[in-house]
Amino acid sequence: MTRISGPPETHNRHRVPVAKQVLEVIRVSDIVIFVLDARNPGATRQPLLEQEVLTQGREIVHVLNKADLVDLRTYDPALLEGLHNPIFMSYTKKIGLGKLMTKLKILAKKAKKVNNFERIHVGIIGYPNVGKSSLVNFLAHRHVATASHERGLTKGMQKVRIGPGLLLLDTPGILQASESNPDDVTTKVRHLMVGAESWDRCRDPDMVVHRLYQKHREAFERFYACTTEEGDAEVLFVQLGQRWNMVKQKGKIDEIRVARQMLRDWQEGKIKV
Ligand SMILES: Nc1nc2c(ncn2[C@@H]2O[C@H](COP(=O)(O)OP(=O)(O)OP(=O)(O)O)[C@@H](O)[C@H]2O)c(=O)[nH]1
Ligand SMILES: [Mg+2]
Structure with a gap:
């Protein structure tokens, strides 16, 4: 069993721990979007969860969010190494929507063919505050998910339909179990650097x-x-x-x-x- 958990206080209104909600989203998703911070993608990756998705034979898309905060002309390609289907996005500057939708449609078609599904579920996972709910609003072209600089704002899973047979699943921000109460300074500093704390x-x-x-x-x-x-x-x-x-x-x-x-x-x- 993959060891992940949210911060101990993060439950939804039915008091389901975040880790359980996220694992459930992975279980039902055909495609999982991992939202990363474009300023530091490596520090916002979730290797255990990515492994869980791949083990289940599902597709991963890495969204490098907040791309308005980096210079795309001089972006270091080494930062993209090992990412799956990396796409730069910015909700603020409205960058990347077309590319992401095209990618989702291709992967959805593939999933439909393989699994004979009518509806494709797209899970959205990532560290607290990386912009998951903003991405949902961007994809949905309307304000459906509450987004703010307050961490841990999304408390439970939220379903949003963004097109015929395409369903997004927004999730609360998640940390890996070993990190949820970090004693070691390096992890703490990393959480602060990426805004998870x-x-x-x-x-x-x-x-x-x-x-x-x-x-x-x-x-x-x-x-x-x-x-x-x-x-x-x-x-x-x-x-x-x-x-x-x-x-x-x-x-x-x-x-x-x-x-x-x-x-x-x-x-x-x-x-x-
Ligand atoms: N500069 C910039 N800020 C962004 C972008 N997307 C989101 N943000 C900001 O990042 C903060 C967090 O956004 P949310 O969408 O609430 O993030 P989240 O990942 O859903 O957060 P939790 O639900 O708390 O885990 C907000 O202040 C957003 O305005 C972006 O593309 N660029
Ligand atoms: Mg959110």
């Missing part, structure tokens, strides 16, 4: 921003219009703390507050990489 619940935002700044130095410096000589986040905290007047007693910069604001900007998709 919220900026306002983070105790050490400076640590996360350090990593983000190392990885996306140019993007941060462009967005905040400042530079540091050695790519040192501490220096950035001081510059921004002065600009935003985030000071503690005796005029000391409140680095935690500055870092938390920067993490918020990052998670809310203000900083394009």
Whole structure:
């Protein structure tokens, strides 16, 4: 049995654990869309769940969402390695809908031929906050799924018909079991970097921003219009703390507050990489 689970508090109104709902969606889906964050697809993949889908002989489509936050002209092709049917999408900039629909129609035709199904179910799975519900709204051309920057917003599975015989299944965001209560710092930082954990619940935002700044130095410096000589986040905290007047007693910069604001900007998709 695949070991997955949602955060312990995430149940739907019938108190079905998220992991069960997602496994059920995989069981009934002919095609599964895994929604990834285009800024960091590797960090938002779900290898155990992908394996579960493949074992059941179902098709996978990897949607690289929030493509408006990356530069597609210079996108590193190595980031696409190992992905299944990768498609860049952006709900905000309305990118990728045609390509995804064409792909779904091809895969649906195949599934109908093999399984003789009348109706094709398309499951939508991914980390919290990657944009699953927004994708459902995009595909449905109407606001049917509630989407917001609040994590864990979708609590239960939701079915949406998007065309003759094509049914989408939106699911709550999911983490793998070993990650649902992460003790190790690396996993925690990764969740914060991809927005699966919220900026306002983070105790050490400076640590996360350090990593983000190392990885996306140019993007941060462009967005905040400042530079540091050695790519040192501490220096950035001081510059921004002065600009935003985030000071503690005796005029000391409140680095935690500055870092938390920067993490918020990052998670809310203000900083394009
Ligand atoms: N920049 C950008 N932001 C997006 C895009 N799609 C979704 N978002 C934003 O990402 C946040 C999360 O979107 P949702 O659609 O609620 O994400 P979700 O995966 O359904 O989240 P949960 O149900 O909480 O797991 C919202 O603030 C959206 O506005 C996109 O293509 N580009
Ligand atoms: Mg949702």
